[in-house]
Amino acid sequence: MRSGQVTFQVPSAHFDDVLTQIRKKGTPRTITISGNDVSLQYVDLQARLTNAEAQRNAMLALLQQARSVSDTIQIQNQLGQVTGQIEELKGQISFLGHSMTYATVSVAIRETTASPRDEWGLQSAASQATHNLVNLIALLILVLGTLAPFLALGLGIGFAAWRVLLRYRRHHAPRQAAGTMPAE
Numbered sequence: 001m002r003s004g005q006v007t008f009q010v011p012s013a014h015f016d017d018v019l020t021q022i023r024k025k026g027t028p029r030t031i032t033i034s035g036n037d038v039s040l041q042y043v044d045l046q047a048r049l050t051n052a053e054a055q056r057n058a059m060l061a062l063l064q065q066a067r068s069v070s071d072t073i074q075i076q077n078q079l080g081q082v083t084g085q086i087e088e089l090k091g092q093i094s095f096l097g098h099s100m101t102y103a104t105v106s107v108a109i110r111e112t113t114a115s116p117r118d119e120w121g122l123q124s125a126a127s128q129a130t131h132n133l134v135n136l137i138a139l140l141i142l143v144l145g146t147l148a149p150f151l152a153l154g155l156g157i158g159f160a161a162w163r164v165l166l167r168y169r170r171h172h173a174p175r176q177a178a179g180t181m182p183a184e
Contacts, residue, residue: 003110009102022107042096049089056082 010018059079066072 003108005106005108007104007106009104012101012103015103015105018105022105026109026112038096038099042093042100045089045093045096049086049093052082052086052089056086 056079059075059082063072063075063079066075
């Protein structure tokens, strides 16, 4: 039987409609719906972002008040690190926001058989026997197709050798008979 699996994302607002449409396509044996609650992680990332932005703003204010080149360089290095953290946090928040607005659906599909159950296995045995016969014929065709050029070459060489042998016998047979006759 043929089977397959597909996984796709659905906007959360349409999740129930998609499940209804999937159920109309066939009879589900099992339906598994899973999800991860990321709300706590989302809130944590938002708080870390707010803190990092406040830290960046404080460093920008310090940068305006810097009196020496070394202070400016030191503040800019720290500002670069904080800016990197802010970008990373924004990326994580964006990813979680996408995860919360889309649901992931995985559907496993398997072809059903239309024939009645084969209680005794006769139908399965006949089908397997037919399958094996077809495989045997295919193997014979493959072997003969592979060996055909060699068989044709061998027959050609054998026929040529037989012709040469006949000519040799005809040409040398009377001489041998005349030269080997017993004396009386």
